Amino acid sequence: MKKVDTESRQKSILNAIVESYVDSATPVGSRAIAQRFRNAISPATIRNVMADLEELGLIMQPHTSAGRVPTDRGYRFYVDSLLEPKHLTKEEESVINKLIHALGSDIEYAMQNASKAISIVTNVAGVVLMPRLKRSIFKHIELFNMDDSRILAVIVTTSGFVKNSIMDFEEHLTRQELTRITEFLNSELEGVSLGDIKSYLTRKLLEERDSFYTFLKRAADILSVPGLFKADDHLYFDGAACIMSHPEFMDIKKARLFLRACEDKKGLLNLLNQDMELEGVKIHIGKENLYNEIQELSIVTCNYKVNDMTVGAIAAIGPTRMEYGRVISVLKYISNELGKELESLG
Amino acid sequence: MKKVDTESRQKSILNAIVESYVDSATPVGSRAIAQRFRNAISPATIRNVMADLEELGLIMQPHTSAGRVPTDRGYRFYVDSLLEPKHLTKEEESVINKLIHALGSDIEYAMQNASKAISIVTNVAGVVLMPRLKRSIFKHIELFNMDDSRILAVIVTTSGFVKNSIMDFEEHLTRQELTRITEFLNSELEGVSLGDIKSYLTRKLLEERDSFYTFLKRAADILSVPGLFKADDHLYFDGAACIMSHPEFMDIKKARLFLRACEDKKGLLNLLNQDMELEGVKIHIGKENLYNEIQELSIVTCNYKVNDMTVGAIAAIGPTRMEYGRVISVLKYISNELGKELESLG
DNA sequence: ATTAGCACTCTAACAGTTAGAGTGCTATTT
DNA sequence: AAATAGCACTCTAACTGTTAGAGTGCTAAT
Numbered sequence: 001m002k003k004v005d006t007e008s009r010q011k012s013i014l015n016a017i018v019e020s021y022v023d024s025a026t027p028v029g030s031r032a033i034a035q036r037f038r039n040a041i042s043p044a045t046i047r048n049v050m051a052d053l054e055e056l057g058l059i060m061q062p063h064t065s066a067g068r069v070p071t072d073r074g075y076r077f078y079v080d081s082l083l084e085p086k087h088l089t090k091e092e093e094s095v096i097n098k099l100i101h102a103l104g105s106d107i108e109y110a111m112q113n114a115s116k117a118i119s120i121v122t123n124v125a126g127v128v129l130m131p132r133l134k135r136s137i138f139k140h141i142e143l144f145n146m147d148d149s150r151i152l153a154v155i156v157t158t159s160g161f162v163k164n165s166i167m168d169f170e171e172h173l174t175r176q177e178l179t180r181i182t183e184f185l186n187s188e189l190e191g192v193s194l195g196d197i198k199s200y201l202t203r204k205l206l207e208e209r210d211s212f213y214t215f216l217k218r219a220a221d222i223l224s225v226p227g228l229f230k231a232d233d234h235l236y237f238d239g240a241a242c243i244m245s246h247p248e249f250m251d252i253k254k255a256r257l258f259l260r261a262c263e264d265k266k267g268l269l270n271l272l273n274q275d276m277e278l279e280g281v282k283i284h285i286g287k288e289n290l291y292n293e294i295q296e297l298s299i300v301t302c303n304y305k306v307n308d309m310t311v312g313a314i315a316a317i318g319p320t321r322m323e324y325g326r327v328i329s330v331l332k333y334i335s336n337e338l339g340k341e342l343e344s345l346g
Numbered sequence: 347m348k349k350v351d352t353e354s355r356q357k358s359i360l361n362a363i364v365e366s367y368v369d370s371a372t373p374v375g376s377r378a379i380a381q382r383f384r385n386a387i388s389p390a391t392i393r394n395v396m397a398d399l400e401e402l403g404l405i406m407q408p409h410t411s412a413g414r415v416p417t418d419r420g421y422r423f424y425v426d427s428l429l430e431p432k433h434l435t436k437e438e439e440s441v442i443n444k445l446i447h448a449l450g451s452d453i454e455y456a457m458q459n460a461s462k463a464i465s466i467v468t469n470v471a472g473v474v475l476m477p478r479l480k481r482s483i484f485k486h487i488e489l490f491n492m493d494d495s496r497i498l499a500v501i502v503t504t505s506g507f508v509k510n511s512i513m514d515f516e517e518h519l520t521r522q523e524l525t526r527i528t529e530f531l532n533s534e535l536e537g538v539s540l541g542d543i544k545s546y547l548t549r550k551l552l553e554e555r556d557s558f559y560t561f562l563k564r565a566a567d568i569l570s571v572p573g574l575f576k577a578d579d580h581l582y583f584d585g586a587a588c589i590m591s592h593p594e595f596m597d598i599k600k601a602r603l604f605l606r607a608c609e610d611k612k613g614l615l616n617l618l619n620q621d622m623e624l625e626g627v628k629i630h631i632g633k634e635n636l637y638n639e640i641q642e643l644s645i646v647t648c649n650y651k652v653n654d655m656t657v658g659a660i661a662a663i664g665p666t667r668m669e670y671g672r673v674i675s676v677l678k679y680i681s682n683e684l685g686k687e688l689e690s691l692g
Numbered sequence: 693a694t695t696a697g698c699a700c701t702c703t704a705a706c707a708g709t710t711a712g713a714g715t716g717c718t719a720t721t722t
Numbered sequence: 723a724a725a726t727a728g729c730a731c732t733c734t735a736a737c738t739g740t741t742a743g744a745g746t747g748c749t750a751a752t
Contacts, residue, residue, distance in 0.1 A: 029745050044695050047746070065701045065745045108580060144488055146502060154500050156492060156511060162502060163510045166691075234454060241588050241605035244598055259587035318690055345512075375714050390726050392713070411714045411732045 006049075009041075013049050014058055015082045018070050022321055025247045027067030027304040067182055072286035072320065075298070079324050081342045086325040090334055092121050096330075100337045107161070107345055109267040111236045114314060118241025121334075122319025122327045123246075123334050127263055129272045131342065133163055134195030141185050143178045143222065148163035151222060153177070157194065159306040160345065163232070167222065181219050184298075196223050198344040235272075247294060248319045257295050263319060275301040281328050286320045296320045300327050306342045314338065352395075355387075359395050359405055361428045366417050369665055373413030376471070414640045418632035420461075420683065421644070425629050425670050432671040434679055438467050441678075446683045450520040453507070453691055454476075457582045460660060460684045465585025466682075468673045470527045470664025471608055474582040475618045477657040477688065479509055480541030487531050489568065499568060505538065506691065507576070513568065527565050544570050581611055581618075594642060594665045604642050608663060621647040622659040627674050630664045642666045646673050650681035652688045660684065 002282040011022035016036045030050060049067055053059045058074035061067070070078065088096075098273040099113040100194040101244075111128050119125025136157035142158045144188045146166060151173070154164045173181070190199050205213070240259060249255040261267070275282045300322075315334050316327045362382045366374040376389035376396060396414055399405045404420035407413070416424065434442075445459040446467075457474050464472025482503035482624045492498045492512065497519070500510045519527070538546050547566040551559070586605060595601040607613070630645045646660040646668075649663050664674045 027745090031745080042695055043745095045693085048694090049745080061746085063702065064748095066703080067745065110630075140492070142488065142490055142500070146486070152499070152500070152502065152508060154488070156498065160492075162498060162510050162512065164510055166506070166508065217547070237611065241602050241609055244602040244605060244712095250598055252590055252598070255601065256587055256590040256597070259590060263584065264585055274408075336651070377714080388726050389714095390716095390728095391724085394725085397716080407715085409733065411716095412734080413714065656717090 007054055007242055010049055010053060011082060013046060013291065014053055014070075014074065014078065016101070016218075017050075017053075017059055017068055018074065018078045018082070020294075021068075021070055022323055027062055027069050029067035032067070032249060032307045038278065045077050070321075072288055075285045075324070076288070076321060079285070081098055083325050086323075086329050088121075088329055090331070093333065096121060096337060100334070100341050101344075102268040105345070107342065110341045112151060112238070113152050114334055115238040116336055118314065118316050118330065119242055122316050122318070122323070123239075123242055123248060124151065124316050124327065125237065125239035125243050127262075127268060127272070127317060128316040128338070129269070129276070129312045129314065130232045130234045130236075131159070131306065131319060132273075132276070133157070133161065134193065134233045135308075135309065135311055136161055138189045138192045138197065141182060141189070143284055145173065145175065145178065148172050153222060156196070159309065159311060159342070169222070172220070181215070181222065184215070185219055185223070190304055218248075218282075233265075236341060237262065244319065246319050246321075248321060254295070256320075261295065261297060268315070271299065272313040272315060274300060275315075276303050279303065281331055283328075298322050298324075300324070302331040303336045304339045306339050311342075356395055356399060356627075357428060357594075359387075359392060360399055360420065360584065361590050363396075363405055363414055364420065364424045364428070366657060367414075367416055367458065368370040368669055371667060374417050375413040376466040377584070378413070383538075391687055397575070416667075418634055418662065421631045421666060421670070422634070425631070429627070430675075432669075433673050434467075434640050434675055438676070442467060442680055442683060446680070446687050451687070451691065453688065456684065456687045458584070460680055461582040461584040464660065465588055465679055466660050468616065468621065468664070468669070469585075469588050469663050470668060470673065471583065471585035471589050472663050472682070473608075473614060473661040473663060474578045475615070475622070475658045475660065476578045476582075477505070477507055477652065478619075479503070479507065479578045480676055481655065481657055482507055483547065483655075484535045484538045484540055484543065485537070487528060489528045491519065491521065494518050497568060502538070505657060505688070515568070519564070520581075524565075530561070531565055549634070578617055579611075581614060583608065589664065592665050592667075594667060598643070601674065604643060604665075606645060607641065614661070617645065618647060622649050622656060623662075625649065625656075627677055628669065642667065642671075644668050646670070646677060648674075648681045650685045650688075652685050 013033060015027050018292060020032060020036060030046040033046045034041060034043045043236070048194050050059065053074075054061070054068065054146055059068040061069050062069060066097060075319050083229055095116045100110060101116040102109060102113060105113075111130065115128040118124075118128075133209055136159050136171065139153065139158045140156040141156045145225075149168055149170065151169050153167065154162060156162050188204075189197060198220075198252040201216070201223065205216055210226060240262060243249065243258060243262075249258060271284070273308055281300060281302045284301075286296055286298060296319055297317065298320045299317050301313050303310045303313045305311065314331060316331060318327075350431065351507060357513045359379060362379050363374050366382060367379060376392040379392050380387060380389045381501055390426060396405065399420075400407070400414065405414040406417050428621070442463045445463040446456060448455060448459060457476065461472040461474040464470075464474075482505050483500065485504045486502040488500045490498055492640060495514055495518065497511065497513050497515050500508065500509060502508050504595075534550075535543060544566075547562070547569065551562055552565055587610060589604060590601060591597065595604060618631070627646060627648045630647075632642055632644060642665055643663065645661055645663050647659050649656045649659045651657065660677060662668075664673075
């Protein structure tokens with residue numbers, strides 16, 4: 001009798017279970033799996049394997065004598081070890097490109113459309129994180145007086161982002177003074193990342209205790225205004241409606257919890273900011289490590305780059321029963337296209 | 347026998363029906379109304395009046411022998427003729443103020459929080475339209491070269507909004523030329539609304555056919571770049587989740603249609619842009635004149651002002667069965683507070 | 693080691709019944 | 723003439739019991 005590698009059979013059966021469940025949204029029974037293998041394995045055998053998988057905590061039964069459903073751990077194993085990459089079709093790529101590389105676009109539009117693209121192609125909600133200013137490199141600054149007490153600062157980064165900020169400033173600076181400060185900052189800060197400007201200037205401030213001090217102090221004051229980086233904590237979201245097409249949200253209460261999670265900007269922001277530091281696609285399954293209330297919800301994230309520098313992240317949010325393979329490919333593709341688009345805009 | 351004014355009785359009964367239905371979300375029967383009048387009128391009489399109201403098309407029965415439900419026309423009559431203003435409680439005002447007048451806020455935050463405030467206090471979705479740049483008055487412009495082929499324009503309005511725009515410009519302008527153009531535009535355009543700049547410059551261009559022409563042409567070119575006003579077609583949205591608490595969305599399909607309507611930025615934008623032109627609160631009930639698919643959905647909008655000038659609008663979106671009185675008061679209050687906040691930021 | 697067979701369990705769907713809410717009509721009262 | 727009480731009727735929502743089907747676990751056979 002030919003020896004069978006039990007472990008690899010378990011794997012391929014788990015794989016079949018996950019894919020069948022993702023596809024059908026109903027608990028999958030031994031018969032269905034047997035058919036998937038063209039009856040090369042009998043339902044009875046599969047039942048035995050299933051019992052093992054259940055013991056391993058990878059699948060579970062919603063109730064006695066129902067089919068099996070993957071657990072969070074089951075999905076985890078699936079995405080870590082079994083998942084094979086899906087290719088996007090030409091049509092899907094074309095849909096994405098049309099949205100992201102729209103004519104006469106600007107950053108806002110590109111962001112908004114990227115989130116829409118995610119939701120349309122994957123059929124789950126899409127989120128896009130604004131490029132992180134803090135990680136962008138200082139290129140140029142302009143300052144001018146708006147009125148007696150306020151200064152408008154316009155900062156341009158190497159990746160082409162522009163940020164302006166109005167700041168109250170107790171003492172009036174003359175145009176000459178402003179020009180000097182502007183010139184100073186421009187020569188001094190080239191190549192410093194926006195997030196480091198403050199500490200950079202503070203360090204300078206400690207070194208220079210001479211006549212230059214007051215001058216430097218003013219420059220530092222101008223740039224240390226809180227709120228300089230505030231507005232870029234912004235998320236673009238799309239696809240709340242298409243989420244409702246998933247059968248898991250037949251129950252309104254679940255739908256509501258889901259929407260609540262989607263509206264929790266702070267939580268999402270944290271997650272994205274964190275995931276952004278790592279390269280490539282990250283997957284958070286169910287209650288694994290979600291910032292949020294216990295619920296059947298997965299988040300897949302991916303960083304995006306402008307000029308080889310990670311500046312932001314995009315994500316897909318949906319039920320744990322999600323086509324991870326497709327979602328991963330889509331996020332990879334979109335993050336890449338978005339980066340290109342931003343480069344062309346910047 | 348004391349003479350009864352049938353018409354006024356009809357009105358007060360319609361009023362009772364609407365309020366009872368808004369409150370309970372279940373069709374209201376004659377008994378319930380009688381109790382509302384402390385049995386000063388018997389159920390039988392009320393039934394007769396109800397039959398009349400039904401004939402007038404103001405109420406209807408979902409099925410024989412169910413209670414009555416207001417029709418769109420019924421709601422319309424109610425909001426036009428019966429509705430009496432509700433006052434906000436101190437707590438509600440305080441919740442709103444805390445959100446809108448948050449410390450260290452900026453425009454983005456104020457907008458976002460205004461939409462959140464709407465949804466929290468009214469329990470329906472809140473939408474806020476970015477201040478319309480086109481309606482803002484030009485105050486100041488600064489131009490500088492980003493690189494050989496691109497110019498960064500920063501425009502400040504009298505209401506304190508700042509808009510920047512990067513534009514490709516085939517021929518390189520020297521710093522001197524840019525300074526001259528900047529000075530020219532600043533002296534020339536003071537007090538012109540941003541929406542009128544283009545036609546204003548074109549007119550000038552026709553008048554001046556002398557040596558000044560090329561110069562003016564350049565200035566006009568710079569400001570006629572499409573996309574100058576693009577990014578402010580932005581809506582802030584909040585409260586998708588709290589919508590789901592309404593019993594009309596027990597049916598997932600309705601919930602989905604509703605969310606789809608909320609995500610239809612274009613439609614909402616049109617509606618808000620249109621309503622903005624009128625002073626005060628506007629109400630769109632059900633299929634009355636909605637941009638959208640036929641569905642039980644009402645939108646209440648209100649313009650908001652900065653320095654006595656209407657610059658934007660806010661809205662509440664919910665099921666037709668909505669507490670119109672409260673929603674109206676809340677929108678009035680929030681639009682006012684939002685205006686004040688923007689003034690203080692601007 | 694695998695599979696066939698069987699008893700068992702659980703659910704979803706259906707039909708039948710009932711209680712309750714609400715109506716419209718008519719006869720009666722004011 | 724206007725308002726009301728009473729009554730027959732209708733419709734729904736909730737509950738029951740029943741059944742078909744899907745799926746399991748176990749055991750015995752291959």
